Amino acid sequence: MSAHQATRLTAVQRGAALVTGLIFMVVLTLIVIAAMRSSILEEKMAGNARSQNVAFQAAEAGLRAGERALNSPVDPASGPGYFSAPVAAATTTEYWKDYPDWDTAADPGLLYPGVEGVRYVIERIAALPGASGNDDLEYSAENTNPRNGIYRITARAEAGGNAPIILQSVVRIVLE
Structure with missing residues (x-):
């Protein structure tokens, strides 16, 4: 190959390798950015799932504490968070969603x-029904202990400021 032919080959090249390399780098950068976004989203989802799980466990512990308060010798009516009648009117079945004062619970x-x-x-x-045996859940003079009855316990816990968990249990108490 003569010097004249080598000069002619370099004159024909227009930088195609440079353009191809730049396009490849742009595509690679977009793929990396998409992978980073996906990874960050998965990390947030895992953190939220953990917060929700911890709040759920804490709310379950709150339910158990309420059940212990009902079964204790001390009447829970003397403490905060006790209502002798249902909190909401008969038409509102989900008062706990917007319960205004969880601080008094x-x-x-x-x-x-x-x-x-x-x-x-x-x-x-x-x-509880009295000794007459009827199934009506009304207050009855036959009840020997005024604390006998059916109670609803609503517990609330919040983790991370964005995941409140509300659990309920219905408990029947029969004390002699």
Whole structure:
């Protein structure tokens, strides 16, 4: 190959390798950015799932604390978070979604890392039927203990400020 032919080959090249390399780098950059976004989203989802799980466990512990308060020798009616009649009117079945004052609810003193205040509310739904054996859940003179009855316990816990968990249980108490 003569010097004249080598000069002619370099004159024909127009920088195609440079353009191809730049396009490849742009595509690679877009793929990396998409992978980073996906990874960040997965990390947020895992964190939220953990917060929700911790709040759920704390709310379950709040339910158990409410049940212990009902079964204790001390009448829960003397403490915060107890209502002798259902809190909401008969037409409102989900009052706990917008319950205005969870701060006045009973605080069982449970400490969970990352959980903002476990609270519970105890409502007396009805008294137990009397000795007459009828199935009506009405207050009856035959009940030997005024604390006998059916109660609804609503517990609330919040983790991370964005995931409130509200759990309920219905408990029947029969004390002699």
